[in-house]
Amino acid sequence: MLRLRYGIALAVVLLVAAVVVVARVASHQRENAGVTQAAIDDGGATPPPATPSTRPGASTPTSIATSFARTWIAGPSMSPSEWRRQLARWSTRSLVGQFAGVDPGSVPAHTLTGVPSMTSTARSYVVIDVPTDSGILILGVRAIDGEWLVDSVDWTRA
Numbered sequence: 001m002l003r004l005r006y007g008i009a010l011a012v013v014l015l016v017a018a019v020v021v022v023a024r025v026a027s028h029q030r031e032n033a034g035v036t037q038a039a040i041d042d043g044g045a046t047p048p049p050a051t052p053s054t055r056p057g058a059s060t061p062t063s064i065a066t067s068f069a070r071t072w073i074a075g076p077s078m079s080p081s082e083w084r085r086q087l088a089r090w091s092t093r094s095l096v097g098q099f100a101g102v103d104p105g106s107v108p109a110h111t112l113t114g115v116p117s118m119t120s121t122a123r124s125y126v127v128i129d130v131p132t133d134s135g136i137l138i139l140g141v142r143a144i145d146g147e148w149l150v151d152s153v154d155w156t157r158a
Contacts, residue, residue, distance in 0.1 A: 055146040064090050065116050065128040065139045068150045073111065073132060075104025092144060092151045108155065109134045125151075134158055 059067075068090040075083045083104040088096045109132035116130045124143040129136050140152035 058147045061126045061141040061148045062116050062118070062128060064148045064150060065130060065141055066112075068139060069112055069116070069130040069132075069137050072137065072153075073107055073109045075107040078104055080104055090150050092142060092149045095149075095151055095153070108157070109137065 068087065071083070071086045071090070074086075078086070080103060084096065084099050084102075087099060091099075111133045112130060113133050114131035116128050118126050119129050119138075120127045126141050128139045128141055130139060131137075135155055135157040138154040138156060139150050140154075141148050142151040143149075144151075
């Protein structure tokens with residue numbers, strides 16, 4: 001009877017361990033599907049994203065992010081409608097809609113302080129960190145209809 005209990009206990013432990021291993025592997029694969037994280041502090045340049053099908057001569061994700069960031073920090077010097085109109089040049093329709101009630105005077109940064117860098121890349125989506133005087137502007141840039149456009153904005157205070 002004692003051997004049966006130990007056998008059942010061992011089987012339960014092995015079953016739980018197998019479920020945990022499978023769940024971790026599946027979770028890891030979901031997190032990394034299609035996205036490659038750039039190496040941190042590897043001393044080299046961040047690899048460029050895989051090229052999506054964009055129009056010939058279309059701007060790069062980094063140049064779009066830089067133009068967007070320059071306009072974003074200039075917000076306090078513009079009327080709200082002019083600021084949104086300028087941001088729309090480099091933004092997806094979805095993002096433009098999210099700026100509808102935003103006061104450009106609430107922008108927490110005043111100057112760009114460094115070179116934008118890609119922190120993750122995929123075939124049609126990249127994340128670009130733009131250093132400013134008061135934090136990091138984090139822009140998600142997506143390839144849509146043959147061109148790169150900013151699709152998301154996040155902020156990390158310094």
